[in-house]
Amino acid sequence: MRTQPPSLLSLAVDASVLHLSHFSDLSPLPDHILLDLFLKRTLRAGKLNEKILKLFLATGKEEVLSLIQTLNIQHILTPVLPTKSPKMSVVNNIEDGEIDIVIGALHSDLRPFMSAWKSIFSRYHLIIVKDPDLKDDLQIPEGLSFKIDIYTKSHIDKVVGSSTSIAFSGYSCKYFGFLVSRKKYVVSIDDDCVPAKDADSFLIDPVAQHLRNLATPATPFFFNTLYDPYRNGADFVRGYPFSLRSGVTCALSCGLWLNLADLDAPTQALKPEKRNSRYVDAVMTIPARVMMPISGINIAFNRELVGPALCPALRLTGEGKVRWETMEDIWSGMCVKVVCDHLGLGVKSGLPYVWRNDRGDAIESLKKEWEGVKLMEEVVPWFQSMVLSRTATTTEDCVAEMAKRVKEQLGGSDPGFGRAAEAMMDWVELWKKVGSGPSPV
């Protein structure tokens, strides 16, 4: 029995389905044909896409619109992803889940800080450690979409107890965050810093730059005059030995600061208006056996490799709540550098920049605290001459050995050094106990 042959109209509608994307306007079509086209032909043939849906919507015909609603046909929402320039491809080797951002809260009102950093930090897990000396409650903006863990004095007391000589107050509170973090990489920025802008006025993402620094090798054994050879547009120069071109793992990335640079109190007091406005577009490896003052204001490190080496050990008698009244990071930084040199790891310095807000009074700090400046005179030559024994093969071993030497060789000249040695030894023990395994908080 022969079936009814298709009508001319039917054939035309069928044919149009195949060429739907070429039509710009379906409104001249009579309603019933439009519906037929939509329901029976387009949908059934599986030919509905974003463009064609828009075409039907544009007709404004009520029946088509209500059909779309009833069938719950929705637009595909493309998530807005952060712009990834070719330079960011290296960062993709590090997953967001491998990173902790640790913030030491020395101010209770963190709302301006969090809003400034929201767009950059929101991808990551944040650890905020409240300075145990801070009396007021922390204020964090409402409705933040990212994951934050806040630790206060009670957490610190619970985990650390009173048995340790380490004081986690002031800037040292962030070390508690380093201790309880369980991620491979840690980025830490002071709470009086906000994102800076680069030479083209784009907001600088210091986390991405720090991760780039940590993910690419360091080259401590020979100086490259074009700075970081792994950056786009750069390479090793003529005369750079080939055997040294694979580099070593970078364990620490030290960033810099625009506006209020990390100068000491005497320097800033002498030039109170001085601000850093020079953006130096370079990252470089600090050569092996070369010491430098590592500022804790804007750093990142590979916690798995050097976590135990960042130790809150040197506390000044007049230690305060501004960087001019501390030296803990400088001491800690030299420990890390010695460890890195010994274990064959690298330390980079340079980008990224953060913008450091004006805060405090250098002259007041100078009146209160000059001890730190004096201590550096002894500390620097001592670290420069440090050679660890061959038996120190782990970071913990290195720190323990250094602690012993601090006690023996520096303990006599200033009680602060004796206390630092004890703190370092306690830190190694603490790290062994709660630095790994399930979180102690």
Next chain:
Amino acid sequence: MAGSPATVKPTPILKDELDIVIPTIRNLDFLEMWRPFFQPYHLIIVQDGDPSKTIKVPEGFDYELYNRNDINRILGPKASCISFKDSACRCFGFMVSKKKYIYTIDDDCFVAKDPTGQQINALEQHIKNLLSPSTPHFFNTLYDPYREGADFVRGYPFSLREGVATAISHGLWMNIPDYDAPTQLVKPLERNTRYVDAVMTIPKGTLFPMCGMNLAFNRELVGPALYFGLMGDGQPIGRYDDMWAGWCVKVICDHMGWGVKTGLPYIWHSKASNPFVNLKKEYKGIFWQEEIIPFFQSVKMSKEATTVQKCYIELSKEVKEKLGKVDPYFDKLADAMVTWIEAWDELNPSSAEKPAK
């Protein structure tokens, strides 16, 4: 950043204390672009290659020119230490100069522009670098603390803030980067477009690859250490002249307590040399540097090495002893290093008497 005109001291021009040494085998047309910056200074042109060719120097420059015949005449048998058919011959210019400072530049280097579009006065920046101290004993994270707008950071010991005398100012290059032949072959199109606004001291104990294209130094301090070795014609190696000088001078500066700076100023390097030709010249160097670097990293000068010449002679003995086994070339080189010092002392006696040309 930059202070107001009232607070910034103008950089002294040092017109009677600085010579500009230029090795060339082709022509000196590039000097036209440098005229506003170079005209006040005395030039020493070292003409490489065929001495019968006349190199035309643009009008208005005060210069002395030496070709191979002049070098042979002045040094006699000692002329053997000066390379032929390689820009290493420039060190002859260092030897015959009577000035305190030298700036040496290649004839394919032009004036570069900074990010604001302003022409860079490379010589002025080199002079600033040489006249301000270096800080090789402790790294300053804000780079050269003596620059306008910079300073020593927190934690930098005050006892080290005076710094030491700067012996070398090593400048960089925009456009054609100073890559070795293998890198040039892999990245023939790469250009250096990144202006890094920094000068820094290379720390003590750290070696670096010194490029002779854009280099200034205190000749009174380290002149004798800047021998550019045996390269080019008749030698198994080329394009390692400045590298050799750089390693020697860094070791000596570390021993004598002087500083080496690198970074600004930039010049514009226009000519990309043929990577295949370069590969032939550098080939041995690429292998030898694997031995040379550990040698320089571990070499120690004795307490008796109290002058640069003494250091250099000691170094030549070490080269002979330790590198001689790598290749007989190093034996020859060690001898040439001694010849160089002898020639230097002959042409630069400690008395005021200057030898006639």
